[in-house]
Amino acid sequence: MPNKKLAESNLVDWIPQRVKRCPLDCPECYYNRAVNENTEWIQHVGDRPSDVDIQTKIVRVNSGLDSNIERKIVVEQTRELPHKFYNTSIPQWIGFPGPVVLTVNPGWCGYQFHNLAGSIGFLSQLMFVRVLVADVTQHALNIIAREIRWYARFNVPVVLTFMRYTGMPTHPSGYTMTGHIDHEWWCPTIETKRGTYAELLSNASHGDLYVCGGLEGDERCATCGVCERLYWRSLEGDE
Numbered sequence: 001m002p003n004k005k006l007a008e009s010n011l012v013d014w015i016p017q018r019v020k021r022c023p024l025d026c027p028e029c030y031y032n033r034a035v036n037e038n039t040e041w042i043q044h045v046g047d048r049p050s051d052v053d054i055q056t057k058i059v060r061v062n063s064g065l066d067s068n069i070e071r072k073i074v075v076e077q078t079r080e081l082p083h084k085f086y087n088t089s090i091p092q093w094i095g096f097p098g099p100v101v102l103t104v105n106p107g108w109c110g111y112q113f114h115n116l117a118g119s120i121g122f123l124s125q126l127m128f129v130r131v132l133v134a135d136v137t138q139h140a141l142n143i144i145a146r147e148i149r150w151y152a153r154f155n156v157p158v159v160l161t162f163m164r165y166t167g168m169p170t171h172p173s174g175y176t177m178t179g180h181i182d183h184e185w186w187c188p189t190i191e192t193k194r195g196t197y198a199e200l201l202s203n204a205s206h207g208d209l210y211v212c213g214g215l216e217g218d219e220r221c222a223t224c225g226v227c228e229r230l231y232w233r234s235l236e237g238d239e
C-alpha cells in the first residue's frame with residue numbers, strides 16, 4: 001500500500017526485511033503503533049516496489065524500521081537498486097551501498113550518539129541527519145540546538161521532523177489537533193513550526209537546516225523535495 005505522503009514524488013518506500021517493532025521505540029512512533037495494531041498499511045509495508053518505480057525513483061529504504069536491523073538482508077535485497085538511500089537510528093552507517101540518513105531523537109535515544117568516537121570521523125558521509133522535534137519547550141529547543149551545532153561542525157545537513165501525537169502532547173502549547181495525510185493528530189501549528197525553525201536557525205548557526213514537509217502546511221514529499229535534493233547532492237561527493 002503506497003505511502004500517501006510520497007504520492008507524486010520521486011521517492012518510493014521499501015522495508016526489505018521482516019516487519020517487526022523497531023527496538024528504539026520512540027514515543028508515539030507511527031511505525032511501531034502500526035505494527036502493534038497490525039494495520040492494513042503495515043501488512044503491505046514490506047512489499048517490494050514495482051520494477052517501474054525501482055528503475056525511475058529513489059528507493060527510501062527503511063523509513064519506519066531500521067536498516068541496521070537484519071542489515072545483511074537489507075543490503076542483499078537493495079544492493080542492485082539504481083537509486084536508494086538507507087535510514088537508520090543506529091550509528092553504524094559505514095558500508096551501506098548508498099547514502100545514509102541518521103535519525104536522532106534528542107533527549108530520548110539520539111542525543112548520546114554523537115559521542116561515539118568511532119563514528120565522528122565519518123559524519124560527513126551522511127546524506128543528512130533527521131533530528132526529531134518532540135516538543136517546543138525552551139529546554140527541548142536548547143538540546144536540539146546543541147545537537148544541530150554538532151552536525152554543523154561537520155557540514156552535515158539537518159532536517160527537522162516535528163513529531164505528532166495521537167493524544168494530547170505533554171507540552172501542548174503550540175500544538176493543535178488537525179489532519180495530517182490520512183489521520184488526525186496533535187501537530188505543531190504552522191506558526192509554531194516557523195517560529196521554531198527561525199529560532200533554531202539562529203541559535204544553532206547551521207545554514208543547511210530544513211524542515212521535513214516545509215513550512216507551508218502541505219507536508220507532502222512532492223512539494224517538499226528535500227530528500228531528493230540532498231540525495232543527489234550526496235552523490236556529487238562520490239564523483
Ligand code: SF4
Nearest residue numbers: 212213221224226227
Ligand atoms: S524531508 Fe521532505 S522529501 Fe523528505 S520525507 Fe520529509 S517531506 Fe518527504
